[in-house]
Every structure is written in structure tokens, then in C-alpha cells.
Amino acid sequence: MALKAPDLDLVWGFFSFLGLPLASLGSGCAGLALRSALRFFRFAQKARSGLRPPFPSLSRGASRLLDAKKLSMQKIVLMGFMGAGKSYWGPKLAQALGYSFIDLDQYIVQQEGSSIPELFAQKGEAYFRAQEKSYLLDLLEQKAPLVLALGGGTPCQAGILPLLLEQKGLQLIFIDPPLAVLQKRLAQEAEGRPLLAQKKGPALQKIIAQYWTQRRPYYLQAPYRFSGKQLDELLALIPRPPKPEQ
16 A cells, blocks of 8 residues: 555654664564554554544543543643653642553563663663563553553653643643752662662763753653642642633
8 A cells, every 4th residue: 555645744753753773683683673663653652643542431420520620631731851750749739630550660670570770781772762662562552541650761752742732632731940959869879770870979870951941852752741849839730621601
């Protein structure tokens, strides 16, 4: 079947989405990359056309809770730098709204059976990023109300941010504490983060600032920003549908 001009954009998009040098990949990783590309292509077509894949229906309890809250968003995605508080605020927001909460990094760990540092060390960052994209698509295809915390580098991967910005029923929020706060937090937990491990003192503070500067332009594309201070401030960002006219 011949590709039309819009299709060519999508084809280019899913190859960019991979973020991997295909020529240098082994057969196993290449197969994973191609599967991710095909899923991305299908997902992007649905996002552009406004079509939705078939989903399982919500449980009665979840449906009642969603109706009671009268929320207009079915997915709320939190993004931000390492240590911004995505995994701290996500459960609090989910509890307040009656939504489920998933931390993408922890979801990957559960599915893979290895910690993120182990995945980086044993299979490499290219493998981790490909799996990260694949698991993210799995979660975005779920219909049940969800608060999802992304990894710090997730929205910086090619093709991810446009999908998040275009998907209907999804609200993207940037958690944005000051750099000094992030540096203080990360100084206490650097060993558990592959990109910061083995760094200490001024060298650690410098690499944190470098990553923060590189990633911040991606985060700033989120339509909503939260300072990371008070739950009420975060809840105030969640839109409700307009009340029907009397």
C-alpha cells in the first residue's frame, strides 16, 4: 500500500521515536526496537484520528467514584527532574481523586525483575529506553483513571512528549522545585540513580545542573506547572467540566 504524505511524517516519527542506532543493534534488541516502532506508529495514528483502541470497562466502584468527582481527565501524568517529587505527590494526588497511581520506573522494575541500576549495568541504556517507551505505551492504552509518574528522562526521549501533549483525556503537569532543592535531595540519593552514581561533591552538583539545563526545555512544554509545595495547589490544577446551564 502506498504511503501518503501524512503517513511519511508518522514513519519518520516512529523511527525518531526509537532513539537507537539500528545498524549497531544486535538481533534481539533490534526486534524489540521494531516492535516498539510498530506500536508507536499504531498509537500515533489513533491519537491523530481521535480513535481509541478497545478497552476493558471500568469496575462499578471506579465508575461511581469517577462520576462523583466529575473530572474531565482520565489520566494525569506528572513529569519533572530527578528528585522533583513525582513519586511523592503522585500517590497523594491519586488518593485525593480516587485514581490509581503508577510510578513508571517502579513499573519497569516489576515487569523486568531487575532494578534500574541493574538494567543499565547489564543490558545498557539503549535497552532500558526502548523498554521504557514500550511500557509507557502499555499504560497510556489503559482506560481506567490513572495518575502516572514518569521517569526524569522519559519525556526527553524522541516521540514521547508529542504523544503526551496530543492524547485526549490526558493532563500533563510539570513538577518544578528550584534547582537548589533538587541538588540537596539528589546529593542524598545519587547512588541509586545510574546517571549520578560515582559522582560526589562539586562534580555531582555540576552534573545535576547540566542534566537539569538539558531537560528543562522539555518539561516546560507541559501545559501545567506545580511548584511542589502544597497538595491544594496541585489539586487546583485539575480541571472540572463546566456545569450545565440551569
